[in-house]
Amino acid sequence: MSGFFGFDTSLPGRGAAGQGQGRNQQQNTSGFPASAADDAFALGGAGEEEDLAVYTWGEGMGGGLMEGGDEMNDETFGDDLGAVSNNFQFSAQTAAQPSKGYGHGQTTGKIASTQSRYKPKAAYDPFAFSEDDFYSSRPSKKTTTTKAPARPKPNTAHSGSVETSWNNKPAVSSPAWGTAPSSMTKPTPPPSASFPSQSQAPPAPGHIKSLEEIEAEMAQMAIPSTSSAPPTQQKVFSLEEIEKQMMEQNVEPARQATPQQPLPPREATPTQVPGLAASGYSSQQALLDSMFPELGKAAQPLPQGGSGQGTPSFAPDQAGPPQPPRPSPEELARMEELHKRITAKIESMAKYNNLMGSSDKDFITRIQLSQLATADPYTSDFYAQVFSALKRSRMMAEGQGENPTVVQLSAGLGLGVGGPVGNRFGKMGQNTMTKLSTQVKKLVENRAQHQKVANTAALQGALGRVTRGNAAAPRPVLAIPTSNKPENRPASHLNEQTGIHRAALTKKQIMFALEELYDAILELEQMRRDAPPPTAMEEIEVWHSRCQSKVDNIWRRLMVMEPLDISNPHPFISLINPVKGQKLFPRLLRHLPQNQTITLLSLLIATYTQLDVVARAPPPPVADSSLLTRADRLDRAKREVETDNFLQFVIPGVDMIINRCGLGLVAGVLAISAQRSEVWRVASTRPGVALYTALLSKAQSVIRAPVPDPMNPQQNQQVDPAELDQWSKTFTYFLHVLLPHLPDLFPSSLAQKAAFGPGAYLLGGDNPLAEREGLEMEKREAEVWGFVAVLAVNAQEEDQTALVGALREKILHTVQAARHPSTSKERAEMKLRNVNMFLNGLGLDASMIE
Amino acid sequence: MLIFSFFKTLTDQVITVELKNDLSITGTLKSVDQFLNIRLDGISVEDPERHPHMLAVKNCFIRGSVVRYVRMAAKSVDTTLLEDATRREAKEAKK
Numbered sequence: 002m003s004g005f006f007g008f009d010t011s012l013p014g015r016g017a018a019g020q021g022q023g024r025n026q027q028q029n030t031s032g033f034p035a036s037a038a039d040d041a042f043a044l045g046g047a048g049e050e051e052d053l054a055v056y057t058w059g060e061g062m063g064g065g066l067m068e069g070g071d072e073m074n075d076e077t078f079g080d081d082l083g084a085v086s087n088n089f090q091f092s093a094q095t096a097a098q099p100s101k102g103y104g105h106g107q108t109t110g111k112i113a114s115t116q117s118r119y120k121p122k123a124a125y126d127p128f129a130f131s132e133d134d135f136y137s138s139r140p141s142k143k144t145t146t147t148k149a150p151a152r153p154k155p156n157t158a159h160s161g162s163v164e165t166s167w168n169n170k171p172a173v174s175s176p177a178w179g180t181a182p183s184s185m186t187k188p189t190p191p192p193s194a195s196f197p198s199q200s201q202a203p204p205a206p207g208h209i210k211s212l213e214e215i216e217a218e219m220a221q222m223a224i225p226s227t228s229s230a231p232p233t234q235q236k237v238f239s240l241e242e243i244e245k246q247m248m249e250q251n252v253e254p255a256r257q258a259t260p261q262q263p264l265p266p267r268e269a270t271p272t273q274v275p276g277l278a279a280s281g282y283s284s285q286q287a288l289l290d291s292m293f294p295e296l297g298k299a300a301q302p303l304p305q306g307g308s309g310q311g312t313p314s315f316a317p318d319q320a321g322p323p324q325p326p327r328p329s330p331e332e333l334a335r336m337e338e339l340h341k342r343i344t345a346k347i348e349s350m351a352k353y354n355n356l357m358g359s360s361d362k363d364f365i366t367r368i369q370l371s372q373l374a375t376a377d378p379y380t381s382d383f384y385a386q387v388f389s390a391l392k393r394s395r396m397m398a399e400g401q402g403e404n405p406t407v408v409q410l411s412a413g414l415g416l417g418v419g420g421p422v423g424n425r426f427g428k429m430g431q432n433t434m435t436k437l438s439t440q441v442k443k444l445v446e447n448r449a450q451h452q453k454v455a456n457t458a459a460l461q462g463a464l465g466r467v468t469r470g471n472a473a474a475p476r477p478v479l480a481i482p483t484s485n486k487p488e489n490r491p492a493s494h495l496n497e498q499t500g501i502h503r504a505a506l507t508k509k510q511i512m513f514a515l516e517e518l519y520d521a522i523l524e525l526e527q528m529r530r531d532a533p534p535p536t537a538m539e540e541i542e543v544w545h546s547r548c549q550s551k552v553d554n555i556w557r558r559l560m561v562m563e564p565l566d567i568s569n570p571h572p573f574i575s576l577i578n579p580v581k582g583q584k585l586f587p588r589l590l591r592h593l594p595q596n597q598t599i600t601l602l603s604l605l606i607a608t609y610t611q612l613d614v615v616a617r618a619p620p621p622p623v624a625d626s627s628l629l630t631r632a633d634r635l636d637r638a639k640r641e642v643e644t645d646n647f648l649q650f651v652i653p654g655v656d657m658i659i660n661r662c663g664l665g666l667v668a669g670v671l672a673i674s675a676q677r678s679e680v681w682r683v684a685s686t687r688p689g690v691a692l693y694t695a696l697l698s699k700a701q702s703v704i705r706a707p708v709p710d711p712m713n714p715q716q717n718q719q720v721d722p723a724e725l726d727q728w729s730k731t732f733t734y735f736l737h738v739l740l741p742h743l744p745d746l747f748p749s750s751l752a753q754k755a756a757f758g759p760g761a762y763l764l765g766g767d768n769p770l771a772e773r774e775g776l777e778m779e780k781r782e783a784e785v786w787g788f789v790a791v792l793a794v795n796a797q798e799e800d801q802t803a804l805v806g807a808l809r810e811k812i813l814h815t816v817q818a819a820r821h822p823s824t825s826k827e828r829a830e831m832k833l834r835n836v837n838m839f840l841n842g843l844g845l846d847a848s849m850i851e
Numbered sequence: 852m853l854i855f856s857f858f859k860t861l862t863d864q865v866i867t868v869e870l871k872n873d874l875s876i877t878g879t880l881k882s883v884d885q886f887l888n889i890r891l892d893g894i895s896v897e898d899p900e901r902h903p904h905m906l907a908v909k910n911c912f913i914r915g916s917v918v919r920y921v922r923m924a925a926k927s928v929d930t931t932l933l934e935d936a937t938r939r940e941a942k943e944a945k946k
Binding site: 369372373375377380381382383384385386387388389391516519520523584 | 852853856857859860884885929931932933935936938939940942943
């Protein structure tokens, strides 16, 4: 008691703000570490909420009210107040604190309470965008309840101005409690920190106390603050002192009512008490609430009682400004009991300190999921979506249940969960998925709001434009403006030139055109996937017209309708020369209507010679590739690759179109080909062979008029005799052009012709490498043998004879080679099969040859 | 998101993750997140003599930022689709 009284005497004029100032000043200079504290407080005085608190204090009578029940504080809040090391202070403001040098008088142990003071964590928002929000975004109950009632306080009994009281009191109290520094460094709600009203201060962002931290705090608090300034200083109180004082005041309420009451202790106690109430305890409570809802409910009355006794701010709410209710002994006992329970609980949980609970994991999961949610889940998850769609269609036979691949969070917001069959969500189950999706939806909305607020905040214009990125949309290192770039249209470029003949597309133009085509195709494909339900007629119509306009757009970009001789190669041919364009071909065909595909086919055949794969067909293989230069070898390899790709991507499409044609059309395109190109030259390339084979076999299948198929009566139309006539004429012409060159179509003959010097002798050698190449050669030969076979099938009687005559040598040579002992069995079989392909068409067989 | 989307399709397949410290770990990809953190099961290290401490490790979580390469079977990648996805991504970025 003595210490307190000493205090009191030093500050008699406390109640009247005007009087008190002088003394306070003294105190400040003497005991206070830094005058900066004053400034900070003055600043802080501006804050409205703090004012309220000030008033209560200034009245001085607050002492009685405030002090009531304080004796229980340590039990209530842990036996200590605590010291909390700074290492858990994540928010920037608090972090600055240690460096400020306010810490002279303060024992480290006492900081703790202030910190948490900023943020009563009684409630947390499970859908917070950040961890900060998690704890602070949802206004705590305490703040809301106390704030409103607190307002009236200033009016009630306070005589001094808010500012003065601010200046005075914190100065006195802060060193003692070490609370001031943290409050000072705080920009927003500064002075409030040291005052009872603090609990009303809006929660500042960034404080999260873990159980561990709270415990550490408590542990430190338990140690009496012996390190603090000696008692003579009067400004530093140990817990015991304060408690004593509280007791005292409880006993003599009347005394405190008078303004002359010992002020410093009162100030000190209130500061501490609210601090505790708001921080130490409330944070604990928040923690406990989050973990043990039942317990939290049970504990709820406690803060009420505690605040009623200890914090003046609470008192007015309940009992009118000056007199807070006293705790009854039972109440005290109850509180103690509760406190013990809480402490025990916290201790028992201590062993889990470093582990994540399921709620922590949930929190992380939600945060992660919220970052994955995008406005267009299909696009951002495109690869996985389509990949799994393809896979599913492949596995459709197994009849697996369809799992949703997109979790729709709300209109225009979703989460792509595509992946291999049995994706994560599948494992988690439907329930979890729905639950998660609602939670993530809230979270995302919260984030959107947060971002809106943040954008308008202080960042604007402060340091130029602030760009922030996140995992979903990383900040671009290079920001190249790409918008409103004029469309790179090769066709329009062509149209700018006058004259019917123009320069061919440059490589760059081709590539740009192809990219645009790809983009258009992708859009179209996406559009097709987004087909409206078959019931919505209007939508379907709109959708159809949109698709159609896209198709038209693509058709225009293909430049098929450009005049045939506009350039060499024709723009369309330029487009399918690169492998990239070849790959596009089958995808294009899927979307083009029948008549357009036929136009396309005619153009393709008419300009077949302009194709790279025909005009620059890979030369026949040489016996020894070491004779070639490196560039030559690369060039050959590239041409081979192009040819292979053409056969793989374009020819099947061409086949498909041809199969839809009637005999007249086939005859027509064959005539075009025969007119516009040297047929034998085209036929000596693999793409040419493939094309003619397709045309001729289609014609043959039409002419043969297969036995009526009951399943498909459509196909059984009789062949128009005029068309038949036209076909036989065209074919005869075609065959006669081709006949003299027939043996030269075979790659083996070409290779032999091309060989010279030592290479000629090496050809057909039986080293293992040659064997492998030889098998490859036989495969190529087979293509040509297949072609001559369809020629034979289509040919008239006399033409067949001519055909055999032209190929006589080749046949004999091949059969002999097959029978030659040095020929490997495998290769011999292939040779015989090749020859038989042709001979069987004529009703002959290789075995008949002697 | 493209690469994340891509890796999702590799789950439950055996991949080899080469880390920036030259440690190569082969294992079954269990999960990947948007930071391309990787969880591998049933792992084996490419050069066990050099990394004996890895012998006892059966599964691991690899922070995405320490990965240098991920090797996978060619057949598990649909390159055409990947090209398309890249185009879409590029287009999204332009918007």
